[in-house]
Amino acid sequence: MKIKNLTTLGIILVAIIGIIIIANQLQNKKPSEQSLVFLPQFSEAACSQMLVVEGKDSAKLVKRGSAWFVSSKKAAAAGVTLAATASSPVQPTVEAAPASNDEYPADSSAIQTALDKLKNLKRDGLISQNAQKQAELEVDTAKGIYVEVWNDKGKSTGAFYIGKSGANWDSHFIREKGSNDVYLASGSVRFSFFGDSKKWNDKSVIKFDKSFVKLLQITRKDSGSIELVKTVPVPTDTSIKEGWQIVQPEKFKAKKDKAEQIINTLSTLNADDFESDTAISADSMGFAKPHLVVTATLQSGETKTVIVGNKKGTTSQYWAKNPENTKAVFLIAEYNINNLNQGLSALKDVPEAAVAKDATKPGVKAAPVAPTKVKTAKKK
Numbered sequence: 001m002k003i004k005n006l007t008t009l010g011i012i013l014v015a016i017i018g019i020i021i022i023a024n025q026l027q028n029k030k031p032s033e034q035s036l037v038f039l040p041q042f043s044e045a046a047c048s049q050m051l052v053v054e055g056k057d058s059a060k061l062v063k064r065g066s067a068w069f070v071s072s073k074k075a076a077a078a079g080v081t082l083a084a085t086a087s088s089p090v091q092p093t094v095e096a097a098p099a100s101n102d103e104y105p106a107d108s109s110a111i112q113t114a115l116d117k118l119k120n121l122k123r124d125g126l127i128s129q130n131a132q133k134q135a136e137l138e139v140d141t142a143k144g145i146y147v148e149v150w151n152d153k154g155k156s157t158g159a160f161y162i163g164k165s166g167a168n169w170d171s172h173f174i175r176e177k178g179s180n181d182v183y184l185a186s187g188s189v190r191f192s193f194f195g196d197s198k199k200w201n202d203k204s205v206i207k208f209d210k211s212f213v214k215l216l217q218i219t220r221k222d223s224g225s226i227e228l229v230k231t232v233p234v235p236t237d238t239s240i241k242e243g244w245q246i247v248q249p250e251k252f253k254a255k256k257d258k259a260e261q262i263i264n265t266l267s268t269l270n271a272d273d274f275e276s277d278t279a280i281s282a283d284s285m286g287f288a289k290p291h292l293v294v295t296a297t298l299q300s301g302e303t304k305t306v307i308v309g310n311k312k313g314t315t316s317q318y319w320a321k322n323p324e325n326t327k328a329v330f331l332i333a334e335y336n337i338n339n340l341n342q343g344l345s346a347l348k349d350v351p352e353a354a355v356a357k358d359a360t361k362p363g364v365k366a367a368p369v370a371p372t373k374v375k376t377a378k379k380k
Contacts, residue, residue, distance in 0.1 A: 038121040038174065038185065039149075039158035046151040047115060053146040054195025061106055061114075061200060068111045069103035070200040104327055105202040110192075117192045118149060118158065123183040127173060131180045139163035139175035139182055147193050148177075162190045203271045205322055205330050208296070208304050210267040215297035216244070216259060218342060221289060226344055228254050246347060253349040258342055265339040266296055269306060271330035272317055285319040285329065286310030294340050308337055 050061040060071040127137070134140040144161030151157050163173035163182070170188045175181065194200070216228040227248035233240055244259035246252040275285070282288065286309030295305040309319035317331040 036122040036124075038123055038160070038176075038183070039118060041151075041157040042118055042149060043151060043157070044115045044119050046153075047118070047149055047157070048152040048154075049150040050114065051146075051148045052193045052195050054193075057195030057197070059195055059197035059200050061111065062103065064103075068106040068108065070106045070197050071103055106200050107202045110200055113192050117187060117189050118147075120187060121174070121185055121189060124171070124186055125184045126181060127184050128182040129180050134175065134180070134182065137163045137173040137175075137182055139173050144175070145190060145193050145195065146177075162193060165190070198274050198276065201274060201328075203274075203330075205269040205271055205320060205325075205332065206266060206304050206306055208267050208298065210263045212298040212300070213263050213267075213296045214299050216262060217293075217295045217297075218262070218340075219290075219293040220341065220343065221291050223343065224249055226342075226347065228259055228347070246344070249344070254347050255349045258347050261339055262294065262342060263296060265336055266294055266304065266306065269332070269336060271320070271328075272333050273331040275312075275319060275329040275331055284310075285312075287319070287321060291318065292337065292341050306340070308332070308340070 048063045052059045052061075062069050062071070128134075134144075135142065138144055139161040141161070144163050146159070146161055148159040149157050159177035161175045161177070163175070165172055166184050168186070171184050171186045172188070172190045173182050174185045174189065175183070214230050217225060218228075219225040225248060226246065228244045229247055231240055231243050231245050233242050243256045244254040246254045287307060290307050290309055291311075292308040293305065294308075295303050297303050305323050307321045307323065309321070311318050311334070312331060315331075316334040318334065318337050320330045320332045320337075321328075322330075
């Protein structure tokens with residue numbers, strides 16, 4: 001009888017030990033990568049629209065074909081309804097997409113960064129399920145950055161709030177819309193979403209391939225127009241080197257590095273910001289009598305122009321426009337304007353020896369260097 005009881009106790013003990021071992025294994029089992037994905041229905045390829053609401057600001061991003069566009073601030077705000085009732089918290093809802101004429105090309109790198117963050121967003125750890133802590137973690141409707149995304153069928157594939165930073169600067173608290181579960185997510189996700197629609201705008205003022213430039217024209221407010229043509233070497237005349245020649249207002253060899261500085265700056269010119277104050281008139285910004293106009297003519301005959309107005313107040317920025325883009329007034333850094341604003345004396349390639357010699361003779365101007373023969377690049 002005693003042996004039977006001992007056997008039974010032994011079996012029970014083994015069973016208990018087995019249960020403990022299995023429970024520990026289950027507890028310590030690493031969750032699958034798929035189970036950690038915060039937006040399981042999100043697909044980068046199918047994503048067609050994003051909405052970001054931050055305080056009173058909002059931005060709606062829309063995909064047209066393969067390109068992304070950002071609504072104007074007015075259109076984006078009109079597309080968001082903050083529907084609050086006594087029994088439910090404030091939740092943004094989205095109306096129809098704005099018309100294309102209310103849209104501006106989006107910064108492709110900012111869009112790609114946002115898509116990457118959405119695709120790689122994971123639950124690093126459950127922090128709280130207490131609704132009272134949402135305000136403290138800034139994942140509530142008042143302080144959280146609200147993000148919602150839709151696929152190409154118009155179906156919402158994710159809606160969540162981004163809160164404040166965690167213990168590490170690159171981690172943030174996140175909460176899915178309609179849930180009290182707050183998770184920690186790494187990857188600096190908050191820094192990739194902003195409600196200010198201007199921050200999503202493509203800041204390119206002009207883009208073109210600088211190797212195709214054949215003619216450069218600089219018109220300054222305080223002087224006349226300067227024209228430069230590109231010279232190309234020819235097998236039959238070894239005296240002609242690749243470079244630049246001033247042809248207006250006089251013929252003179254141009255400094256190659258100065259001409260290339262202007263072209264390099266113009267071909268990749270980006271704005272610091274956009275002018276959003278519609279109360280400032282075009283005359284006040286200086287577009288009636290521009291401070292500077294620079295035009296590059298390409299081999300195809302196409303022209304690329306930037307019109308620079310006045311300096312904005314005490315800032316280090318100038319108002320500028322691209323005639324091909326009627327939607328934007330850009331604010332361009334002063335150092336970029338200085339790179340473009342080159343006068344005749346700065347562009348002339350005067351030998352140092354001639355300058356030094358004439359510098360010892362007050363009132364005597366240096367004799368101009370004989371102009372080089374001009375062979376312009378042929379139109380392709």
